[in-house]
Amino acid sequence: MLIQIAWRNLLASPINLIIGGLILAGTFLFVVVGGLLDSLNDAMARSVVGSVAGHIQLYSSKSKDELALYGGMGGDQDLSAVTEFPRIKQTLEQLDNVKEVVPMGSSGALITAGNIVDVTLERLRNLYKAREGQLDDPRLRDLSREELDARITATRRHVRQIIRVLEADQKKAQAILQAEAIDPEVVAAVERVSKDAFWHDFEKDTWGSLEFLENKIAPQVTDAQLMFLRYLGTDLDRFQESFDRMQIVDGTKVPKGQRGFLIAKLMYEDQMKLKNARRLDKLKDARANGRLIATDDELKRFVKENRAQTRDLVLQLDDLKTAEATKRLQGYLQSTEGDLTALLSAFFDTTDANLEDRHRFFYEQLAPLVELYRVRIGDTLTIKAFSKGGAIQAVNVRVYGTFAFTGLEKSPLAGGTSLMDLMSFRDLYGYLTADKKEELAQLQRDTGARAVNRENAEDALFGEGNTVVAEATPGIIDEDKTFTGAGRRLREDDLVKRVYTEAEINGGVVLNAAVMLKDASRLSETLATINATASAQQLEIKAVSWQQASGILGQVINFFRGVLILAVLFIFGIAMVIINNAMMMATIQRTQTIGTMRAIGAQRSLILTMVLTESGVLGMIFGGVGILLGSAAMAWLHAKGIPAPNDVAYFFFSGPRLLPELSTTNLVVALVIIFLVTLLSTLFPAVIATRISPLRAMQADE
Numbered sequence: 001m002l003i004q005i006a007w008r009n010l011l012a013s014p015i016n017l018i019i020g021g022l023i024l025a026g027t028f029l030f031v032v033v034g035g036l037l038d039s040l041n042d043a044m045a046r047s048v049v050g051s052v053a054g055h056i057q058l059y060s061s062k063s064k065d066e067l068a069l070y071g072g073m074g075g076d077q078d079l080s081a082v083t084e085f086p087r088i089k090q091t092l093e094q095l096d097n098v099k100e101v102v103p104m105g106s107s108g109a110l111i112t113a114g115n116i117v118d119v120t121l122e123r124l125r126n127l128y129k130a131r132e133g134q135l136d137d138p139r140l141r142d143l144s145r146e147e148l149d150a151r152i153t154a155t156r157r158h159v160r161q162i163i164r165v166l167e168a169d170q171k172k173a174q175a176i177l178q179a180e181a182i183d184p185e186v187v188a189a190v191e192r193v194s195k196d197a198f199w200h201d202f203e204k205d206t207w208g209s210l211e212f213l214e215n216k217i218a219p220q221v222t223d224a225q226l227m228f229l230r231y232l233g234t235d236l237d238r239f240q241e242s243f244d245r246m247q248i249v250d251g252t253k254v255p256k257g258q259r260g261f262l263i264a265k266l267m268y269e270d271q272m273k274l275k276n277a278r279r280l281d282k283l284k285d286a287r288a289n290g291r292l293i294a295t296d297d298e299l300k301r302f303v304k305e306n307r308a309q310t311r312d313l314v315l316q317l318d319d320l321k322t323a324e325a326t327k328r329l330q331g332y333l334q335s336t337e338g339d340l341t342a343l344l345s346a347f348f349d350t351t352d353a354n355l356e357d358r359h360r361f362f363y364e365q366l367a368p369l370v371e372l373y374r375v376r377i378g379d380t381l382t383i384k385a386f387s388k389g390g391a392i393q394a395v396n397v398r399v400y401g402t403f404a405f406t407g408l409e410k411s412p413l414a415g416g417t418s419l420m421d422l423m424s425f426r427d428l429y430g431y432l433t434a435d436k437k438e439e440l441a442q443l444q445r446d447t448g449a450r451a452v453n454r455e456n457a458e459d460a461l462f463g464e465g466n467t468v469v470a471e472a473t474p475g476i477i478d479e480d481k482t483f484t485g486a487g488r489r490l491r492e493d494d495l496v497k498r499v500y501t502e503a504e505i506n507g508g509v510v511l512n513a514a515v516m517l518k519d520a521s522r523l524s525e526t527l528a529t530i531n532a533t534a535s536a537q538q539l540e541i542k543a544v545s546w547q548q549a550s551g552i553l554g555q556v557i558n559f560f561r562g563v564l565i566l567a568v569l570f571i572f573g574i575a576m577v578i579i580n581n582a583m584m585m586a587t588i589q590r591t592q593t594i595g596t597m598r599a600i601g602a603q604r605s606l607i608l609t610m611v612l613t614e615s616g617v618l619g620m621i622f623g624g625v626g627i628l629l630g631s632a633a634m635a636w637l638h639a640k641g642i643p644a645p646n647d648v649a650y651f652f653f654s655g656p657r658l659l660p661e662l663s664t665t666n667l668v669v670a671l672v673i674i675f676l677v678t679l680l681s682t683l684f685p686a687v688i689a690t691r692i693s694p695l696r697a698m699q700a701d702e
Contacts, residue, residue: 019618019622020618020621020622021622022574023618023619023622023623023626023674023677023678024622024623024625024626024629025626026626026673027622027623027626027627027630027670027673027674028626028627028629028630028633029630030630030666030669030670030673031626031627031630031631031633031634031662031666031667031670032630032633032634034663034666034669034670035630035634035660035661035662035663035666036637036660038661038663038665038666039658039659039660039661039663040652040653040658042661043652043653043654043655043658044553044556044651044652044654045546045547046654047405047408047411047413047414047651047652047654048069048546048547048549048550048553049520049546050243050244050245050405050408050654051243051245051246051405051408051413051414052069052104052232052243052414052417052514053069053514053546053549053550054102054242054243054514054515054516054546055514055515055516055517055520055523055526055545055546056514056515056517056523056526056527056530056543056544056545056546056549057069057512057513057514057515057543057544057545057546057548057549058082058088058092058101058512058513058514058515058530058541058542058543059079059082059511059512059513059541059542059544060079060080060081060082060511060540060541060542061534061540061541061542062080062540063077063078063079063080063542064078064079064080065077065078065079066544066548067079067512067544067549067551068549068550068551068552069106069549069550069551070413070550070551070552070553079511079512081388081429081509081510081511082509082510082511082512082513082540082541083509084539084540085103085506085507085508085509085510085513086503086506086507087539088101088513088534088539088541089101089103089506089513091533091537091539092515092530092533095526095529095530095533096518097517097518097519097522097525097526097529098515098516098517098518098526098530099242099516099517099518100238100241100242100515100516101513101514101515101516102234102235102238102239102242102513102514102515102516103234103235103238103422103505103506103510103513104232104233104234104510104511104512104513104514105232105233105234105422105425105426105429105509105510105511105512106230106231106232106233106417106511106512107230107231107233107385107425107428107429108228108229108230108231108385109228109229109231109383109384109385109428110226110227110228110229110384111226111227111229111381111382111383111384112226112227115218115221116162116221116312116315116316117159117162117213117214117217117218117220117221117315118214118218119371119374120155120158120159120162121159121210121213121214121218123155124152124155124156124159124210125210126140127140127148127151127152127155128152128206128210130143130148131145131148131149131152138378139378154318154320155318156199156202157318157319157320158316158317158318158321159213160199160318160319161317161318161319161322162221162315163190163193163194163217164194165311165314165315166190166217166220166221167190167194170186170187170190185216186216186220189212189216189217189220190217190220193212193213193216193217221315227271227272229267229383229418230416230417230418231261231383231417231418231419231420231425232417232418232419232420233420233421233422233424233425233426233428233429233510234419234420234421234422234425235422235502235505235506236253236254236260236262236419236421237256237257239419240253242514242516243405245405245406245407245408246403246404246405246406247403247404247405247406248262248401248402248403249265249401249402249403249404250265250268250377250401250402251377251378251399251400251401251402252400252401253400253401254400254421255400255499256499257499257500257501257502257505258421258497258498258499258500259397259398259421259423259424259498260397260398260399260400260420260421261381261397261398261399261400261418261419261420261421261424262399262400262401262402262403262418262419262420263375263399263401263402263403263418264402264403264404264415264416264417264418264419265402265403265404265409265415266404266409266410266411266412266414266415266416267415267416267418268373268375268402269281272373272374272375273372273373273374274312274313274370274371274372274373275305275309275312276306276309276310276312276313276348277362277363277367277372279302279303279305279306280306280350280358280359280362281359282302283299283302283303283350283355283359284355284356284359286298286299287352287355287356292352293350293351293352293355294351294352303348303349303350306348306350307345307348307349308345310341310344310345310348311341313344313366313370314340314341314344316369316370316371317340317369317370321369321370322340324369325340325343325366325369326338326340326343328365328366329343329344329346329347329366330343332347332361332365333346333347347361347362375399376399377399377400377401377402378398378399378400379398379399380396380397380398380399381396381397381398381399382394382395382396383395383396383397383420383424383428385428387428387429387430388429388430391430393427393428393429393430394428395424395427395428397420397421397424403419407650407654407655407656408650408651408654408655409650410647410650410656411647411648411650411651412647412648412651413553413648413651414650414651421505422505422508422510423500423504423505423508426508426509429509429511515530515543523545524545527543527544527545530543531543556652615678615679616675616678616679618678619674619675619677619678620674623670623671623674626670627667627670627671630670631662631667634660634661634662635662637659637660638659638660638661638662641657641658641659642657642658642659642660643656643657644656644657644658
């Protein structure tokens with residue numbers, strides 16, 4: 001009966017429609033936006049957990065700063081080293097929900113990719129070394145003497161072609177610059193190497209000629225690129241096993257237990273690829289996403305830069321390849337132009353109509369003639385960085401390949417950090433490893449160095465009775481004779497041959513570690529267990545969730561969730577005020593009806609229940625409609641997907657599209673909120689209604 005009365009009164013007053021509309025809008029907003037935030041949180045969790053953080057991160061409890069894998073408010077973090085990692089790993093992996101503990105440490109360094117002259121001269125030097133049996137390079141190992149001679153001849157032609165370009169640049173500079181601005185030594189050096197006599201005598205003094213080219217000519221080409229390299233030192237085998245989204249894209253994985261480097265594919269493309277080729281790729285990707293060169297200022301800039309900046313490409317071509325590229329471009333463009341630079345400028349004049357065809361032609365016809373990447377798979381990369389103590393450290397690591405995380409290929413956040421073996425990371429960090437101790441001991445034995453007290457240092461260094469150990473003489477450095485013993489082994493054998501044991505890899509310092517769980521739903525429970533275990537066994541570590549370890553990035557979802565809560569509170573707060581006022585007015589208007597009901601025997605509890613039921617029916621009907629509409633909207637969004645608007649969103653969406661999921665929790669919470677809002681907003685008017693006496697009904701009749 002009460003429900004029938006409530007249904008009859010539902011449409012009796014227009015104010016009920018306003019109240020219902022507010023409830024519907026608030027419920028719809030909560031279901032849709034709450035579902036989107038939950039889906040976004042789950043997607044970001046997959047990105048963070050699957051790319052670098054794991055479910056839980058560990059770091060030293062002595063650290064001054066909190067761990068922030070993606071940056072914090074204060075710039076670089078001051079983290080203390082974890083020195084007892086083997087004990088920590090063994091202890092935590094005994095916990096029932098811990099699957100794996102992966103050692104880590106991240107830092108950054110500036111590296112220089114040599115200019116085209118450096119790269120070409122290094123190639124020429126290696127060819128000569130391979131011909132004389134001084135270099136064991138897998139890429140040259142199987143070549144015959146005749147094949148090596150042919151490559152040497154082609155590379156020398158390339159160097160001469162570069163010199164011709166420099167000579168032309170020099171003549172242009174002399175025409176527009178004052179004489180004081182031109183270095184006569186540079187002019188003389190270019191003139192010397194441009195003459196046939198230099199090349200006729202090249203074989204007589206190969207190493208001296210190469211050194212002259214490297215010291216006098218290479219610095220004149222200013223296309224060397226300074227790049228910031230963010231790297232993560234880790235147990236590479238354990239990392240790839242634990243983070244199953246990691247996939248090798250180019251090359252191979254680093255051999256088990258060896259030193260090596262894997263470059264993030266996105267960084268490899270963005271920073272190490274020939275700029276003209278990279279701009280063509282970006283133009284093609286932009287067109288695939290619906291952007292037009294004709295209307296997009298950024299795409300217009302790419303086209304303009306490609307037309308103007310062709311020098312890097314021209315410098316890579318020797319005389320034979322220059323002739324071949326000119327021939328191919330003339331045929332494609334139907335042009336009689338003989339200058340390669342002019343032909344390239346015309347070719348890179350791309351439009352929406354010709355972009356696809358020119359992108360195809362570039363990779364089929366021009367790319368095979370040049371080196372697309374400054375750092376090639378198989379190259380040895382020299383990385384210099386400041387250690388924890390401020391000293392400059394350097395390591396040589398071989399680049400084995402590139403990698404990416406599945407679904408995050410275009411994300412700068414996931415694709416900006418490369419991977420390095422832990423042994424090389426510790427060298428850069430400045431940790432005195434057993435290898436370093438051995439090298440220092442070998443150097444001490446080779447040089448006859450001895451320890452002296454600080455008090456006697458001056459007498460020991462400059463006092464009487466000291467003898468000359470060696471005299472420095474000028475000359476060309478012979479690397480094969482200079483580096484011997486432990487130093488040579490560290491420089492060569494450790495780089496490609498030595499296999500480190502698991503105990504050696506895990507036995508040194510780390511800065512942090514990722515904990516992979518068997519059951520991710522038990523994260524909070526496991527986190528508390530790890531911190532309790534660390535405290536009980538004095539492990540001196542702190543465990544934090546992936547979200548806390550993400551730094552500012554991890555707080556984005558919490559921020560938006562807070563905004564949603566405020567918006568819902570605002571809407572339902574307004575709804576409560578309106579419902580309260582409306583029910584008060586309705587109670588006053590129904591004074592005679594309620595008084596009559598009281599006169600014929602209705603108890604106050606019945607009146608109270610009737611008013612609350614009316615509000616409950618109103619809330620459930622309109623709230624239910626809001627839930628249904630919200631559920632339908634979420635189902636439509638899941639089927640359609642929300643495309644990532646930019647590369648940064650790839651990380652938040654954990655892929656190119658976000659597929660929102662309807663959250664059962666949000667539906668339950670929405671129903672609870674509707675019930676509480678209608679109950680609280682109706683309670684006071686309902687109490688007022690119970691106080692209406694039969695006498696008021698009789699007075700109204702009079």
